[in-house]
Amino acid sequence: xxxxxxxxxxxxxxxxxxxxxxxxxxxxxxxxxxxxxxxxxxxxxxxxxxxxxxxxxxxxxxxxxxxxxxxxxxxxxxxxxxxxxxxxxxxxxxxxxxxxxxxxxxxxxxxxxxxxxxxxxxxxxxxxxxxxxxxxxxxxxxxxxxxxxxxxxxxxxxxxxxxxxxxxxxxxxxxxxxxxxxxxxxxxxxxxxxxxxxxxxxxxxxxxxxxxxxxxxxxxxxxxxxxxxxxxxxxxxxxxxxxxxxxxxxxxxxxxxxxxxxxxxxxxxxxxxxxxxxxxxxxxxxxxxxxxxxxxxxxxxxxxxxxxxxxxxxxxxxxxxxxxxxxxxxxxxxxxxxxxxxxxxxxxxxxxxxxxxxxxxxxxxx
Numbered sequence: 024x025x026x027x028x029x030x031x032x033x034x035x036x037x038x039x040x041x042x043x044x045x046x047x048x049x050x051x052x053x054x055x056x057x058x059x060x061x062x063x064x065x066x067x068x069x070x071x072x073x074x075x076x077x078x079x080x081x082x083x084x085x086x087x088x089x090x091x092x093x094x095x096x097x098x099x100x101x102x103x104x105x106x107x108x109x110x111x112x113x114x115x116x117x118x119x120x121x122x123x124x125x126x127x128x129x130x131x132x133x134x135x136x137x138x139x140x141x142x143x144x145x146x147x148x149x150x151x152x153x154x155x156x157x158x159x160x161x162x163x164x165x166x167x168x169x170x171x172x173x174x175x176x177x178x179x180x181x182x183x184x185x186x187x188x189x190x191x192x193x194x195x196x197x198x199x200x201x202x203x204x205x206x207x208x209x210x211x212x213x214x215x216x217x218x219x220x221x222x223x224x225x226x227x228x229x230x231x232x233x234x235x236x237x238x239x240x241x242x243x244x245x246x247x248x249x250x251x252x253x254x255x256x257x258x259x260x261x262x263x264x265x266x267x268x269x270x271x272x273x274x275x276x277x278x279x280x281x282x283x284x285x286x287x288x289x290x291x292x293x294x295x296x297x298x299x300x301x302x303x304x305x306x307x308x309x310x311x312x313x314x315x316x317x318x319x320x321x322x323x324x325x326x327x328x329x330x331x332x333x334x335x336x337x338x339x340x341x342x343x344x345x346x347x348x349x350x351x352x353x354x355x356x357x358x359x360x361x362x363x364x365x366x367x368x369x370x371x372x373x374x375x376x377x378x379x380x381x382x383x384x385x386x387x388x389x
Contacts, residue, residue: 024330025330025377028370029372030210033370033372037268041217041264045260047059054258055259056239058259059259059263060257060258060259060262063257063262063266063269064076064077064222066269067224070196070269071199071224072195073225075224075228076223076224077223078220078222080220080254081207082114083221085205085206086155086183086205087118088223088253089118089203090119090121090181092233093230098152101122101123103150104148104150105127105153105155106127106129106138106143106151107126107127107138108128108156108157108159109340109341109354110131110356110360111340112335112336113345115157118155120346128357129146130356130357131356134299135298135301136159136160136298136364140164140168143169147178152179153179154180154181155183156180156181156201158184158187158190160186160298160335161187161307161309161310162298163200166180166201179202181201181203181205182198182204184198184224185206185207185212186309187309188212188214190305199226202227202230203223203227204223205222208220208221208261213276213308213309214269215268217260218261220258221255236249236250236252238254238255238256239256240254241253275371276308278372279309282308282311285379286369287300290386291386294317295315298311298312298313310369312365315365316363317388328384330380332367332368335366336361337361338361339357367381
């Protein structure tokens with residue numbers, strides 16, 4: 024059986040360095056807010072091209088803390104609205120509602136699956152204060168078009184870069200394209216920890232200061248609490264793992280691009296709709312997502328032929344029980360994608376023979 028993603032193999036190639044890094048932390052004796060996290064924050068800032076990185080507990084916390092910090096500094100207020108793609112993982116929306124703000128769902132472009140920038144302006148009201156841009160599957164959203172809208176209406180741009188580590192728009196990386204960005208280092212990400220982890224990146228000094236305090240019980244100095252904060256910190260072990268893997272991220276992205284390009288060049292089945300790519304560097308292929316009106320039949324067919332696949336995501340956020348208030352929304356493109364999308368195996372260690380077999384099997388599907 025061809026696995027969807029073999030994390031053991033992905034991490035085994037760095038085993039010696041990961042063990043050395045772990046041993047370094049054990050020997051140091053500081054396991055929270057120590058040297059490794061500070062060094063990773065510095066290195067990730069340089070990688071993304073920003074002034075500040077704040078390591079946090081996970082990707083959802085990164086987004087939640089961003090919005091909470093905006094509230095603390097008076098830019099966002101309870102009841103304000105944030106534009107967000109309707110076609111996204113639920114975490115993007117949870118971060119908004121968790122802070123007492125209203126998510127305003129905008130349909131995606133049917134070809135890219137990213138937020139349709141031409142539909143944003145019609146959703147803007149006097150309460151709209153930000154656009155949460157999701158670089159879904161690893162592809163940069165239309166950030167230039169979205170920036171034009173944000174400038175007209177004086178809106179903040181929050182990047183959900185949880186799937187797009189290393190992607191470029193023109194000469195800038197994700198994490199530096201908006202006012203502030205949230206990253207996830209969940210193990211399956213292109214830059215994945217060996218546990219949970221996340222980060223916020225920004226050039227905004229006040230925002231960085233506030234997020235760092237909020238993530239540490241609202242404190243920057245022990246026993247002195249500026250805010251009613253939370254506990255969401257990137258621990259030393261995970262920071263040390265990420266420092267190792269960050270060195271190889273660009274190489275791993277190139278491996279993923281090679282798999283994706285082979286798929287695109289060689290899948291010829293008319294039942295399959297392949298992803299649309301704006302430019303080579305704008306996509307880092309966290310996921311390779313195709314569409315088919317026979318999606319469920321295709322998934323079963325792949326399984327019978329020894330290929331694991333996944334569906335990202337089978338139930339749209341507005342159809343979830345958790346968001347019952349959105350259940351009656353009419354979002355046909357989002358719902359169509361939920362019924363048609365299927366993700367093929369892709370990773371930095373995927374064997375070429377397996378990639379070739381996947382293409383041959385798909386081309387035989389009817």
